[in-house]
Every structure is written in structure tokens, then in C-alpha cells.
Amino acid sequence: MHYVTVEGLTKSYGVTPLFENISFHIEEGDKIALVALNGTGKSTLLKILCGKESADEGKVWIHKDVTVVMLEQAADFKPHKSVLENIFDHDHPILNAIKEYEHLTDNGAEPDATALTNAIAKMDELNAWHFDAKVKQILGKLNIHHLDQPVGTLSGGQQKRVALAKVLIDIGFEHKHTLLIMDEPTNHLDVSMIEWLENYLDQENVTLLLVTHDRYFLDSVCNEIMELDDNTLYIYKGDYENYLERKAAREESDKASTEKARNQYRKELEWMRKQPKARTTKSKSRQDAFYEVKERAAKRIEQQQLELNVKMTRLGGKILELKKVYKAYGNLTILKGFDYTFKKGERIGVVGRNGVGKSTFLNLLLGTEKADSGKINVGDTVVFGNYSQQGLVVKEDMRVIEFVKNIAENFPLADGTKVSAAQFLQLFLFTPEKQYTYISKLSGGEKRRLHLLSILFRNPNFLVLDEPTNDLDLPTLNILEEFLQNYQGCIIIVSHDRYFMDKLVDHLFVFEGDGEVRDFPGNYSQYREWEKDQEKIKAPEVVVEEKTKEPENKARKMSFKEKRELELLEKEIESLENEKKQLDAQLADGSLPYDQLESASRRIGEVMQLLDDKGMRWLELSEMAS
Structure with a gap:
């Protein structure tokens, strides 16, 4: 079923175009990721599709039976x-x-x-x-x-x-027919929630358009990527890896086309200057073509060729030591006798479910919070760079370039040369025009990018990054990752972005709750594999443990809700088993049309999963009832 058609859509703010003359289609079952630089119109396009904003030009057609539901970044x-x-x-x-x-x-x-x-x-x-x-x-x-x-x-x-x-x-x-639009759905979710949401959206028969910075989530959920770049929309079928390959090929082709256009532009310019004032019709058409060539030749290809070999303050032998550190808030124990000595060039990821104290741990390192007991010794040469979730704080509105120059005019490199504030801004995708924009006019993601840039521009030798990927676009994330991979100082990162963590960290501090912190030697994906292996090893122990706890379960009285749930589960399981028999018979018959065969195959998978889930719950409640 055809859900959405967009034709010739154009939107500008003032004289600045966000996108021009873009067209695309959405079919039932499509799961599309929208990728673009912050401030180039991703959220605006989503709001146009759900009727919360209007376009300057173009048409949006949505099938009359389709309901559009949107998850915005700021809940109303x-x-x-x-x-x-x-x-x-x-x-x-x-x-x-x-x-x-x-x-x-x-x-x-x-x-x-x-x-x-x-x-x-x-x-x-x-x-x-x-x-x-x-x-x-x-x-x-x-x-x-x-x-x-x-x-x-x-x-x-x-x-x-x-x-x-x-x-x-x-x-x-x-x-029955829903277009689900999601703007950064994984923000503020811990990793277990993100993994559950991946599976949920993958199993549900939902048509999806989303903006996300989480590349593992994007790769798991989406089968198509739309990219807004230089006011133009590019469409790539397939996963994130395919998108990267085809984008690289497109940019290489664009670069070759631009070089060709520049050569042609020089020839045409020479011809234009030789022409007399009164031109024939033929020369007039060539004159018009000249301006098209000029536009192509002037096209700026977004390629960051500036490589930063950073000259930072030297780290001494003593960096950061924690000795028998205890920290708790009431009944919530965060650290229980934590010991660790940081070494030069360490890259540590901090993971754990929400509410176990990861951000508090960072504040202890920075000295903005005090430990209940124990010692935290910071070396004399350590210069912290703290990227917090609080975001950018500006006392008065000013232009982007002024804000950065107030920190420093230049950024020192290891070879003795310097990079100007404007060059550093351009490295982080602030164009010369955007550099003279007032900070108040930036999008939320652009402010996050500027905040990050301002931390790095201070040239710290110990970076503390608390959820640095939230609200950052994918182009900025790629640049940040490249910068951090070449960074010589210490890095400690709290993040739910598994892709980001896998690329950058050497080992993890895993906050397991009740003050326990495991030092795991590997990245996040390796930790998850280890965790799954541990669950398999412990599986027999769980059965024994449940048997020993059986009298305790018997002693607890079932609630009204649980009794009613048990009664209904028996009926639901019987109904699902009957449905499964019918579906088995239909699939065995072999005479179903292709679309019905596909639907029946998908449904039997759903039914079997439901039977597993409801069967486990029925067993749990039955034990309580007995």
C-alpha cells in the first residue's frame, strides 16, 4: 500500500534554504532513516509530514487510511x-x-x-x-x-x-495503517531498552521514518536511508554499510565532476570576457550555459582535509588515583571501596542501567561532588575537559565565531603551527556563513556541536564525556570519532551509543548496582557477548535457586490482578494454539497466493513467540497459585 508521496518540497528560514525541491515516496512496511547535518531541516521535514509545519512550496500527499503518529524530541x-x-x-x-x-x-x-x-x-x-x-x-x-x-x-x-x-x-x-515518525527515539534509553526497542520495531508490522544518531539501532531497524545534503535529498536502499559505500562513491564522483566544471568554467570565463556587448542569440544561449557551469564549479564538496596532530599539555607520571572511595545517596550505593589508578592514554567506557550513578562517578573525578570517604588524588598536570549533559551555557547572545575566539584565537598543533578558530569551526562543519550566526539562532543539535567543540578547543589532556552523542548528527559523530582516535590524552566516556563506544574504548567500568563496579577488558559488544555466555553458564543455578525459593512464593498471596491474568492466560494460550494449527494447515496446503503466504508465515512466527512468552508467564503465576 502506498502511504506518502512528497513532490517538490521546499522550506527556508529567512533567506536560508533548508531543502529545495525534494521528492520521495513511502510504502507500507518501509523503515527509513533520515540522515543530515544538524540545522539542515531533519526535524522540520518530519513536522511537515505530520502537519505541524507547512512547506514553502511543493505537495505532501498522505493516504486517507494512514494515521501519522510522531515522537518528538520534546514531549508535549x-x-x-x-x-x-x-x-x-x-x-x-x-x-x-x-x-x-x-x-x-x-x-x-x-x-x-x-x-x-x-x-x-x-x-x-x-x-x-x-x-x-x-x-x-x-x-x-x-x-x-x-x-x-x-x-x-x-x-x-x-x-x-x-x-x-x-x-x-x-x-x-x-x-491498521500507521506511519510512525520518531525523532531521536534512543535518547535517554539505556542499552537494554534500546535493544528491546530494536526487536519491538523489527517484529511489529509498522511503517517507520526516524532520525537517529545510533548507528547500530539504525542498521538493525532500517532498510533504507534518506540523506539531506546541500539542500538535496539522496536515497540509498539497504543498510548503513551500504549507505557509507555509496555515499563515498557519490562524493568521489562529485569531486571529479566539480574539477571538470572548474576547467570548463575557466574556458567559458575567457570566452565571456572576449565577447562584444551586442551578442547574438547563439552567444546568449552560451552565456546562460556559462552561469550553470559557474554554479557547478563553485559547488563546495564537504571533505575535511584538516588533520589535527594536537599539542596538549603534557601529562605527568601521576594522573588520577582513587583509593577506597565510598559514595551513596540514602539507600543508593554508588561506590563501595573503589580503587583505580589511571594511566596515560587510557580510554574507558562507563556503562550500566539508568540510575546506578554513572554521572555521579564523573562528578567525583572532576571534584564537583565529594566522596563520603576515601581519597581522590588528581595530578598537577591534569587539565580536564568536561562535556556534561547540562549543555552550552552562554551569558549573553553572541555570534558563533566570537564565542570560540573568546576561548582562544588559535589551536596549537604538535609541529608548532596553529589552527585558527575559524578553521577549527569549519572542521566541525560550521561553514563560514554559519560562523557569523547568533548562537540563539542555532538548532539544538548545532548548540550541542558547538558545546563539544568549545571543550576540545580548550585543549584539555583528560576528557570526561557524559553522553556526548545525544542530539549529534552522524557527520559530526564521524568527525568527533576521528578526532578522539588521534587524541593522545585520557578519555572516560559515559554513553549508550554502542557503535561510538566500540570504536573508541579499550575497557569498561560496568556499574552493576549496589556499589559494585566491574573492570571489563574490552568494548561494549564484547562485554554483551561475555554477559550472554555468563547467563548460559548460570542457567542451571537459577533453576535450583527458584526451587529453594518456592516456599517463599507459596507464602505470598496472589493479587486480584494476578489471579485474573492467570485465568485469561489459559484462554489466550488455547486461542493461540488453535490459531497456530489453522496457520500450519494453510501453509501445508500450498495453494495460498504469495501475499497471503507471506502474511501467514509472518503471523505464525508472531504466534509462536506469543506462546513462548505467555507460557512462561503462565508457569510463573501457576507456581504462585500453588
Whole structure:
């Protein structure tokens, strides 16, 4: 089914064009990533597609049966209302029934018997139990609990997860044909959540257009990449590796074409200067062609040829030592007797689920927070560069070039030469025109890029990077990675970007909770493989452990919700088994048309997965009931 057609779309802000005369199509089942430099119109294009902004020129056609649902970077919530009320804010019978049932059973107290009976009857009447199970899965995987808490009291990361849950719930409850648009969906998610979201979007029959900086996520989820570059849209079918190969080939071709145009431009310029004032029709047509050649010849190819061999402050023998460091907030233990001595050139990644104290650990290193006990000794030669999640802080609005020159006029290189502030800005993709833009006019991603650049321009010898990839575009990430790979100082990184971590770190500090920190010798992907191996080794121990805990499970009384869930699971499993038998028979018959065969094959996979999941849950609840 054809979902979207975009023809001749143009959008500018003032005299600056974001994109000009772009066209593309979206078909059912497409999973497309939109790639571009920050400030070149990615978010604007997404908002045009969902009707929140209008284009200057061109047409957007969306099929009448298609519903467009968008996850924006900044969630639009009613802060005084609860998480539950914000998630289920549509006036839809199924959502209303689930909201009422969740409200009665989620607060921990024993619900009013009459109200609960009515809520269960309503759920039965609307056949809402399957969807309620899906809602529980989404909320659980995104670590969203305490549904009665006002959204205004949540952190920015928690609000982003609630917004994501709302979008995933919205696309599932009634819309058969949905275009899901997502702007940086992985921001504020820990790695386990990102991996779950990858699998969820891969399994769901959803048509997707997203902007993301997470290249593993992009590679796992998307089958097409659209790139906005120099006001033009380029479309690449396939994965991220294919995109890189074809983009490199295109840029090489563009470079050759530009060189040819420049040679032709010189010849045409010579001819133009020789012409008399009164020109024939023939010479007039050649004159028009001259301006086309001139435009091609002047085209700027984005190739960064400036390589920085950085001259930084020398690191002494003593860099940074932590001796028997303890840190806790109330019941949350962050460090429990942590010891470590940093060595020259170390590149350490810090990983762990949200809320275990990774950012607090960085603040201890920087001295902005104090340890409860123990010693943190910083060497006299250490110059920290701290890239925090707080973002860019500017006392007064000024132009980009002025802001950087206030730090320093030049950046020193190892060979004794210097790079000017303007050259350094251009390395990080701030064009000469953009350098004279006021900071207040930059996009959110451009401000993040400028903040990062300002940290690096101070020439520190110990970089502390807290989620440096959030809101950065892929071209900037590639440049940052190249810069850091050549960097001679120490680096410690907190990041959920697995691709970024794999390229840069030598080993990991894994925050496992309760103050335990594992020093793992390898990158993130190697750690995940090790973790999976450990789970396999420990599997028999888990069975024994569950048996020893059986009396404890027996002692706990099942809640109303769990009893009802057990009853419904038996019916759902029976229904799924019947559906599986029917699908097996259809596939064995061999007479199905291709589209129905494909649909049946996909559905039988979904049914088998549901049977596995519901079977495990049934066993768990059955043990509790017995």
C-alpha cells in the first residue's frame, strides 16, 4: 500500500534554504532513516509530514487510511496530570477501559470490589486483555512505574520514556495503517531498552521514518536511508554499510565532476570576457550555459582535509588515583571501596542501567561532588575537559565565531603551527556563513556541536564525556570519532551509543548496582557477548535457586490482578494454539497466493513467540497459585 508521496518540497528560514525541491515516496512496511547535518531541516521535514509545519512550496500527499503518529524530541505533556492520564489521553473505549482497570489495580491497595468487577466486565466486553498485556510489556521494558505520579515531577529522561511508551501504545490500539515518525527515539534509553526497542520495531508490522544518531539501532531497524545534503535529498536502499559505500562513491564522483566544471568554467570565463556587448542569440544561449557551469564549479564538496596532530599539555607520571572511595545517596550505593589508578592514554567506557550513578562517578573525578570517604588524588598536570549533559551555557547572545575566539584565537598543533578558530569551526562543519550566526539562532543539535567543540578547543589532556552523542548528527559523530582516535590524552566516556563506544574504548567500568563496579577488558559488544555466555553458564543455578525459593512464593498471596491474568492466560494460550494449527494447515496446503503466504508465515512466527512468552508467564503465576 502506498502511504506518502512528497513532490517538490521546499522550506527556508529567512533567506536560508533548508531543502529545495525534494521528492520521495513511502510504502507500507518501509523503515527509513533520515540522515543530515544538524540545522539542515531533519526535524522540520518530519513536522511537515505530520502537519505541524507547512512547506514553502511543493505537495505532501498522505493516504486517507494512514494515521501519522510522531515522537518528538520534546514531549508535549500536561505536567499536572499523572503518567497514566498522559499516556491514555485519547477518548477511546479500549484505552478508557484499560486506564480504569490499571488505575484500580496499580496503586497497591485492595480495590473496591464493585468497581473492579465492572472494570473487568468492560475489559471482557471490549476484548481488551490482549492489548493490556502489550501495554504492560511496553511500560515494564521502559521502566515506567508509579503511574499515578504527575509527569511534571519526572526528569527529562523519564519524560522521554513516557513519551515513547505513549507513541508505541497509540500505534497499536486501533490503527491498521500507521506511519510512525520518531525523532531521536534512543535518547535517554539505556542499552537494554534500546535493544528491546530494536526487536519491538523489527517484529511489529509498522511503517517507520526516524532520525537517529545510533548507528547500530539504525542498521538493525532500517532498510533504507534518506540523506539531506546541500539542500538535496539522496536515497540509498539497504543498510548503513551500504549507505557509507555509496555515499563515498557519490562524493568521489562529485569531486571529479566539480574539477571538470572548474576547467570548463575557466574556458567559458575567457570566452565571456572576449565577447562584444551586442551578442547574438547563439552567444546568449552560451552565456546562460556559462552561469550553470559557474554554479557547478563553485559547488563546495564537504571533505575535511584538516588533520589535527594536537599539542596538549603534557601529562605527568601521576594522573588520577582513587583509593577506597565510598559514595551513596540514602539507600543508593554508588561506590563501595573503589580503587583505580589511571594511566596515560587510557580510554574507558562507563556503562550500566539508568540510575546506578554513572554521572555521579564523573562528578567525583572532576571534584564537583565529594566522596563520603576515601581519597581522590588528581595530578598537577591534569587539565580536564568536561562535556556534561547540562549543555552550552552562554551569558549573553553572541555570534558563533566570537564565542570560540573568546576561548582562544588559535589551536596549537604538535609541529608548532596553529589552527585558527575559524578553521577549527569549519572542521566541525560550521561553514563560514554559519560562523557569523547568533548562537540563539542555532538548532539544538548545532548548540550541542558547538558545546563539544568549545571543550576540545580548550585543549584539555583528560576528557570526561557524559553522553556526548545525544542530539549529534552522524557527520559530526564521524568527525568527533576521528578526532578522539588521534587524541593522545585520557578519555572516560559515559554513553549508550554502542557503535561510538566500540570504536573508541579499550575497557569498561560496568556499574552493576549496589556499589559494585566491574573492570571489563574490552568494548561494549564484547562485554554483551561475555554477559550472554555468563547467563548460559548460570542457567542451571537459577533453576535450583527458584526451587529453594518456592516456599517463599507459596507464602505470598496472589493479587486480584494476578489471579485474573492467570485465568485469561489459559484462554489466550488455547486461542493461540488453535490459531497456530489453522496457520500450519494453510501453509501445508500450498495453494495460498504469495501475499497471503507471506502474511501467514509472518503471523505464525508472531504466534509462536506469543506462546513462548505467555507460557512462561503462565508457569510463573501457576507456581504462585500453588
